[in-house]
Amino acid sequence: MEYLLDFWGNTGFGLADYRHFIMIAVGIVFIYLGIVKHYEPLLLVPIGFGILMGNVPVFKGLGLGIYESGSVLSYLYFGVHQGIYPPLIFLGIGAMTDFSYMLAQPRLMLLGAAAQVGIFLTFLAALAMGFLPREAASIGIIGGADGPTAIFLSAKLAPHLVGPIAIAAYSYMALVPVIQPPIMYLLTTREERLIRMPDPRPVSRREKIIFPVIGFLSCCFLAPAALPLLGMLFFGNLLKECLVADRLALTARTALIDIVTILLGITVGASTQADVFLTAKSVGIFLLGAASFMVATASGILFAKLVNVFATNKINPILGAAGVSAVPDSARVVQLVGNREDPGNYLLMHAMAPNIAGVIGSAIGAGVLWSFMM
Amino acid sequence: MYGLKAISAANGWTITFTGLAIVFTGLVVLAAIMANMERFLALWDRRGELLAGFKHPPRKQPFLVQEPRTDRPEAPTTDKTRVHLPLDQIEVADHFHLITNRLGEPFSLAQLLEKASKHGLSSPHRHLDTFLKLGIIVEDSGDRQGFYTWANDVEIVRSSAEE
Structure with missing residues (x-):
């Protein structure tokens, strides 16, 4: 009987408390949202399963948990807390993204800048709530709606918050179709949502090749701390557009980004161990993250409306919502909302412009925050 | 520390305004460059034609003599x-x-x-x-x-x- 009790005490059932079961439920919800609802399945399924892995209670000292030195998971997690995976993901994003919609309509890039207001307002709100400046900066970046950027910055500034911040960022990115439409309807009139955008001009191959070089130099000279993210993003895009490095571009946008996404998802999920994750701070991070996301969406829309006051060629203000850098989900949501009002109004390609500008803008924002906190 | 005091203590206002200014500047500069890229490239393509106005047509040396000129009268x-x-x-x-x-x-x-x-x-x-x-x-x-x-x-x- 004593042996049986010992054995029971060594099992997960014996070691678990209610917090583990809460986190396991969260993991199952993530997997459900990914598989059944198709909300960012490539991210939510690995993260959800990672949450399950991280919340099976284990003996401390056996080298099993992600926070124990020498464990397999801790080696895989190295890429997260040293900020290695996010730039590799940016490389893949660069290699798969067509920047031509943005190049054809440069004025829409400003909507991507406006949406970054969410980052800085959330930073202020986090400071006001008592978070330390480095923590506040990491929380603020959730408003960029860019998972890799959020992980990169929090790994540099507040490594103990990587788990909650990553989970918050990816949760809200997955919930873009739920969060953004009500804000769009609230801040725009039907007439505004009906505005049709002119067809973008064709962009030459030369422009597409020159852009990553100029984009990289101009952004990184301005915010050098954004170099790891923007360098890889623009490099990936150059590989894609130059047409002479097809093999590298193909690897970056397929095998490499897939491998890194798996490792990132699993380890970020596993980093949400109940005892580390379920704290008052995490709740605060989730609340601020949601606020950040909503403010970012609203900022983009309101800025588009402001531009319309002066511009002769009006911009459909719901395009501003795509300024948050959840590529391409927020652009897709803009298309859906616009299409619902006018089935002949195709906004997707126009929405890609602020969407991609948002990726660049949030990376610059992260670089700026990092350099201020150094 | 909480509230506005915490924001001021961490230079929150400065960081926010500077940060937003940098993000906007970065994207505005990039947008301005890309908006004019087509024009720059068009000018680049016409560079031969444009520079021709500034160049003198290639001229041949009027004449070359192996010996010093003798037709010029020596000045006193x-x-x-x-x-x-x-x-x-x-x-x-x-x-x-x-x-x-x-x-x-x-x-x-x-x-x-x-x-x-x-x-x-x-x-x-x-x-x-x-x-x-x-x-x-x-x-x-x-x-x-x-x-x-x-x-x-x-x-x-x-x-x-x-x-």
């Missing part, structure tokens, strides 16, 4: 302007004379410098500049503009300090 010795040069520059001038005798007059300064450099003359540009400033070598006129000759009305003499 009495009318010559005396230019005082140190010994080393007089040697350089003699060297230049040797070269231009082979090139023929009028000569191209580029060819003169090239030959002088090949002959191992040190700082030929500096000496040539002095000769041009002193009017020892002068530019030809008319259809020979751009080519140079030795001034006939100049007599080179050694500086008195060295005599």
